[in-house]
Amino acid sequence: MASDWAEERETLLAIYDNAIEATDQGFYMRLRPDVDHEQQCFVQLDLTFQVPTNYPEAKPTVLLASPRGLNHEQFTRLVQDIEELVADASEAQEACAIDVIQSLKTGLEEMNQPPSTCVICLDNLRSDNLYKTRCFHCFHLSCLIRYLYYRHHNMEADMTAEDHARLRAQYATDEEIAAARLKEERAKPSPCPICREAMPADRTLKKAAEEIAGMPPTLDPAGSASPVKDLPMPLSPQQRKEQEKRQALFQRQLAKGGIICAS
Numbered sequence: 001m002a003s004d005w006a007e008e009r010e011t012l013l014a015i016y017d018n019a020i021e022a023t024d025q026g027f028y029m030r031l032r033p034d035v036d037h038e039q040q041c042f043v044q045l046d047l048t049f050q051v052p053t054n055y056p057e058a059k060p061t062v063l064l065a066s067p068r069g070l071n072h073e074q075f076t077r078l079v080q081d082i083e084e085l086v087a088d089a090s091e092a093q094e095a096c097a098i099d100v101i102q103s104l105k106t107g108l109e110e111m112n113q114p115p116s117t118c119v120i121c122l123d124n125l126r127s128d129n130l131y132k133t134r135c136f137h138c139f140h141l142s143c144l145i146r147y148l149y150y151r152h153h154n155m156e157a158d159m160t161a162e163d164h165a166r167l168r169a170q171y172a173t174d175e176e177i178a179a180a181r182l183k184e185e186r187a188k189p190s191p192c193p194i195c196r197e198a199m200p201a202d203r204t205l206k207k208a209a210e211e212i213a214g215m216p217p218t219l220d221p222a223g224s225a226s227p228v229k230d231l232p233m234p235l236s237p238q239q240r241k242e243q244e245k246r247q248a249l250f251q252r253q254l255a256k257g258g259i260i261c262a263s
Contacts, residue, residue, distance in 0.1 A: 026050040033112040043069035059090040068136035114138045135197040157185035
């Protein structure tokens with residue numbers, strides 16, 4: 001009945017305050033684990049809870065959307081757990097909104113772990129060199145800095161007729177126009193290497209961007225003149241051992257006449 005949902009809604013508002021948007025028809029809430037720092041939050045999802053007119057005798061509609069940091073198996077498990085919880089509550093004609101929230105928060109806290117590998121270098125992620133983007137993708141910070149470095153120095157800016165006409169009013173030559181257009185493109189947030197969502201620069205990325213902008217472009221990525229070699233890339237003892245094994249393999253292949261590099 002409407003009075004049942006009205007009472008439950010008041011309880012939800014008292015518990016979650018501004019974290020929940022509740023109406024006569026249900027509520028919406030973004031769920032995350034309770035952590036001390038944003039960089040410690042690796043999972044998130046949106047919950048929409050819609051109540052029918054004869055709730056709780058009739059089942060509410062529960063929608064889980066926009067999962068972040070969850071793989072398909074984890075998300076499916078959460079959906080199945082909530083479907084069972086809602087079905088049991090409906091059969092008993094009991095309100096279940098608070099139970100749904102608590103079940104999801106418990107599940108998210110259990111799943112709140114970073115991925116095991118960095119998708120850029122495919123090596124193990126370490127907590128002392130981990131950076132999580134706003135889109136909940138995780139990388140070695142040093143790998144992300146290298147990605148930003150290469151993107152900065154190898155970027156090409158599209159030039160539409162409108163862009164050219166706009167910049168022609170400010171610059172005399174095509175070279176100046178192209179440079180100005182490239183500067184505009186570089187000022188935009190860089191895209192995530194995985195999903196291409198813009199990565200707004202926080203303090204860490206702003207500092208990296210300032211350092212990258214002051215470096216010269218890579219002239220010879222394999223040579224000693226390359227400033228990429230000076231970019232931070234701390235290695236664990238395990239990574240150093242793997243590096244030595246790969247170097248030994250490289251030398252064996254080279255000694256046998258293997259074609260290592262087409263150049």
